[in-house]
Amino acid sequence: MKSIYMDHNATTPLRPEVLEAMLPYLKEQFGNASSIHALGRRAAIGINGARENVAGALDCRPEEVVFTGCGTEADNLAIKGVAHARREQGDHIITSQIEHHAVLHTCQYLERQGFQVTYLPVDQVGMVDPGDVRKAITDRTVLVTVMHANNEVGTVQPLAEIGHIARERGVTFHTDAVQTFGKLPIKVDELGVDLLSLSAHKLYGPKGVGALYVRQGVRLDSLLHGGHHERNRRAGTENVAGIVGLGRAVELAEAEMEEEAGRLATLRDQLWEGIAANVEGVRRNGPPASLPRAVPTQALPGTLNVCFEYIEGESIVLSLDMNGVAVSSGSACTSDALEPSHVLLAMGVPPAIAQGSVRFSLGRDNTAEQVDHVLAELIPIIERLRAMSPFSAQESFTAKAGPRRRK
Numbered sequence: 001m002k003s004i005y006m007d008h009n010a011t012t013p014l015r016p017e018v019l020e021a022m023l024p025y026l027k028e029q030f031g032n033a034s035s036i037h038a039l040g041r042r043a044a045i046g047i048n049g050a051r052e053n054v055a056g057a058l059d060c061r062p063e064e065v066v067f068t069g070c071g072t073e074a075d076n077l078a079i080k081g082v083a084h085a086r087r088e089q090g091d092h093i094i095t096s097q098i099e100h101h102a103v104l105h106t107c108q109y110l111e112r113q114g115f116q117v118t119y120l121p122v123d124q125v126g127m128v129d130p131g132d133v134r135k136a137i138t139d140r141t142v143l144v145t146v147m148h149a150n151n152e153v154g155t156v157q158p159l160a161e162i163g164h165i166a167r168e169r170g171v172t173f174h175t176d177a178v179q180t181f182g183k184l185p186i187k188v189d190e191l192g193v194d195l196l197s198l199s200a201h202k203l204y205g206p207k208g209v210g211a212l213y214v215r216q217g218v219r220l221d222s223l224l225h226g227g228h229h230e231r232n233r234r235a236g237t238e239n240v241a242g243i244v245g246l247g248r249a250v251e252l253a254e255a256e257m258e259e260e261a262g263r264l265a266t267l268r269d270q271l272w273e274g275i276a277a278n279v280e281g282v283r284r285n286g287p288p289a290s291l292p293r294a295v296p297t298q299a300l301p302g303t304l305n306v307c308f309e310y311i312e313g314e315s316i317v318l319s320l321d322m323n324g325v326a327v328s329s330g331s332a333c334t335s336d337a338l339e340p341s342h343v344l345l346a347m348g349v350p351p352a353i354a355q356g357s358v359r360f361s362l363g364r365d366n367t368a369e370q371v372d373h374v375l376a377e378l379i380p381i382i383e384r385l386r387a388m389s390p391f392s393a394q395e396s397f398t399a400k401a402g403p404r405r406r407k
Contacts, residue, residue, distance in 0.1 A: 002324070003324040003325070003326065004324060004325045004326065004366070004370045004373060004374060005326045005363070005365065005366075006325065006326060006327050006360045006361060006362055006363075006366060006370075006374065007326045007327055007328045007359075007361055008202075008302060008361045008362060008363035009151050009152075009179060009202070009300075009302075009303060009328070009359065009361035010328055010361070011201045011202070011207065012201060012202060012203060012204045012205075012363055013204065013365070014204060014205070014206060014245075015204040015205075015248075015249065015252060017248060017252060018204060018205055018206070018245045018248045018249050018252070019245070021244055021245060021247075021248035022206065022241040022242070022244055022245040022248075023241075025043065025046055025240045025241035025244050026241045029042050029043060029046070029240075030043075031043040031240075032237055033046075033047050033237075033238050033240055034227065034229065034237070043238075043240045046240055046243070046244045046247075047067070047238055047240060047243050047244070048062070049244070049247055050067075050243045050244050050246055050247025050248075050250075051065045051067070051243075051247070052247075053246075053247040053248075053250045053251050054198075054211055054246065054247065054250055056250075056254075057181070057182075057186065057250050057253075057254055058186055058187065058188050058196065058213055059187040059188060059189065059190075060188050060189075060213055060215075061216065063216075063231065064213055064214055064215060064216055065211055065212075065213060065214075066211060066212045066213075066214055066230045066231070066233040066234055067209065067210070067211050067230060067234070067238060067239075067243050067246075068209070068210045068211060068212055068234055069208060069209065069210065069239070070199055070207075070208060070209070070210045071102065071176070071178040071197050071198060071199030071202075071210040072102040072210075073210060073223070074197035074198065074199070074210045074211060074212035075100070075102040075103050075106060075145075075174075075176055075197045076102070076106050076223060077212055077220070077222075077223050077233075077234065078145070078174045078195040078197060078212055078214075078220070079093070079103065079106045079107065079110070079143065079145055079174065080106060080109075080110065080221070080223060081220035081221045081222065081223065082142060082143045082172050082174070082195070082218070082219070082220060083110050083115060083142060083143060084221040085219040085220055085221045086142040086143070086172070086219060087142075089142055090138075090139070090140035090141055090142040091114060091115045091116055091140055091142070092115070092116045092117075092118070092138055092140040092141040092142065093107055093110065093115055093116070093117045093118070093141070093142065093143045093144075093145065094117075094118045094120065094133060094136045094137065094141060094143070094144045094145070094146075094171075095107050095117065095118070095119060095120065095144075095145045095146065096119065096120045096121075096122060096128050096146050096147070096157075096346075097119045097120065097121055097122060097342070097346040098122050098126055098147070098150055098152075098342070098343040098346050098347070099145070099146075099147050099176065100147060100151055100176055100178070102176065103145055103147065103176055104342075107119075107145075116140070118136045120132050120133065120136060120146075121346065122155075122346050122347060123347070124347055124348050125153075125155055125286055125287055125288065125347070126150050126153050126155035126285075126286055126343065126346075126347050127155055127157065127158070128146055128157050128158070128162070130158055130161040130162050130165060133146070133162050133165050133166070134165045137165070137166075137169050137171060141169070141171050142171065142172060143171065143172050143173075143174060144162065144166045144171055144172070144173050144174070145173075145174040145175070145176070146159065146162055146173075146175060147175060147176040147177075147179075148175045148176065148177040148179065148180040148184075148186070148191075148196075149177075149179045149180045149184070149299075149300050150179070150286070150343060151178070151179045152285075152286075152305055152341060152343045152344070152357075152359055153285045153286030153287075153303065153305045153343060153344075153347070153359075154179075154286045154287060154299050154300035154303030154304075154305065155286050155287055155298075155299065156180070156184070156287075156298050156299055156300065157175075159175055159191040159192065159193065160190060160191055160192055162192070163191055163192020163193055164192055166192065166194075167192055172194045172195065172218060173192060173193050173194050173195070174193065174194065174195035174196070174197070175191070175193050175195070175196050175197070176197045177196050177197060177198050178197060178198055178199045178202055178210075179202060179300060180300070181196075181198040181199075181202070181203065182198075182202065182203030182204075182249065182250060182253035182254075182257070183203070183253070183257065183260075183261065183300060183301065183302075184257070184261070184300075185257065188213055188215070193213070193215075194214075194215040194218050195212060195213060195214055195215065195218065195220075196212070196213040197210065197211075197212055197213075198210060198211050198212075198213075200242065200245060200246035200249055203249050203250070203253045204249050204252070204253070204364070205242075205245045205246045205248070205249030205250075206241070206242045206245040206246070208239060208242050209239050209242035209243055209245065209246050210246075211246065212233075214233065220233065222234065222235065224236055256364075260301075260364060261301040262301070264301040264302035264362050264363075264366075265301040265302075266368075267302070267362050267366055267367075267368060267371055268301065268302055268303070268304050268360075268362055270368060270371050271304055271360060271362075271371050271374065271375070272284060272304055272306070274371070274372075274375040275306060275375070275378070278375070278379050279308070279379060279382050281308065281309035281310065282306055282307065282308055282309070283306065283307040283309070283349070283353060284304070284305070284306055285305040285306065285307060285344060285347065285349065285357065286299065286303070286305050287299035300361075302361055302362035302363060302366075303359070303360075303361050303362075304359070304360045304361075304362075305344075305357060305358070305359045305360075306357065306358055306360070307344070307349065307353050307354065307356045307357045307358075308356045308358065308382055309353055309356055310356065310386060310389050311356045311382065311385045311386060311389060312355050312356060313329035313355060313356050313357045313358050314329050315385055316329075316356075316358050316378075316381060316382070316385065317329045317358060319381045319384075319385070320374075320377060320378065320381065323377045323381075325373075325374055325377055325378075327358055327359065327360050327361075328358070328359045328361070329357060329358055329359065340354035340355050340357075341354055341357055344357055360374075
């Protein structure tokens, strides 16, 4: 069997349809969208079409969409932009302990600039309690930033409730929706968000392009200064081909979302059931297996995070890679770190167990046959690594009989 890719939360392959849409803007339609001649106007038309696609998916106005260089830039623009724009009104920011580092490190940067940040705890499945948001808001709070779904464990946050609380108190509300945009329905008014970050390469678009939804009337200082691009929100000549690619990827994702979410949830459950039935000493992190399929918006449909006790997750990842299977031991942005996942620690997973986490994130190219193949590779790997572990002998964990084969 060819190599199997199950790390779609880290990045996704570029869809052929997206590449086809981009190619004209990499070749003959090379104009600068700020130029008034024909080539420039054609580039502007491409950007405007993509802006309309993103706005349609979010159910917002096209002029509320600001294109950026990536999701991280969108997070920085939202958080730093609001913090500096509203500095005279307050210096307090609320976020959660399980945010992506694009948010956490930005908040930590602002702490060094004199801002106060509250890092909210989560429960054992990684959920923020909206009541904790209400309690944390003070007269000095200018921003709440809580991610839509966690990139490591897939838990979807109760944004609508949090948004209602923020709106009541007159606090700007931002969400990092990089993992959910294109996978779950997102309507900004229903969620109550004022700012929303997204990225193209998480939904089979190109790397190097993202966007930030900015509700009309929200005050936001710019990160980059120069020309009048993106309605003075983000200076710099636009990545026309990348933006067009994002627009096409959004169009395709919207058309396939419901069917694909159900298919991925089925594959995720097949994978978990195979692991749970054949390996002892495993722990599923995030939304429980009993979560009804009828409520897919409580969990990312293709994300499964599992801890294998008494084994390092990195060893499992490398062993699977040698057998042609690509998975992750956590966030792609922290996969080279030796520390246990900050997300799992915040959820109460003991550090020694958190070290054994593996994230499987399924995508449109995965099949039931591939899941069976991954199980066939994974179970002997767990057995071998446990036999080598100095801890496993004390616990006498052994793998059960091989995986059940699909008929």
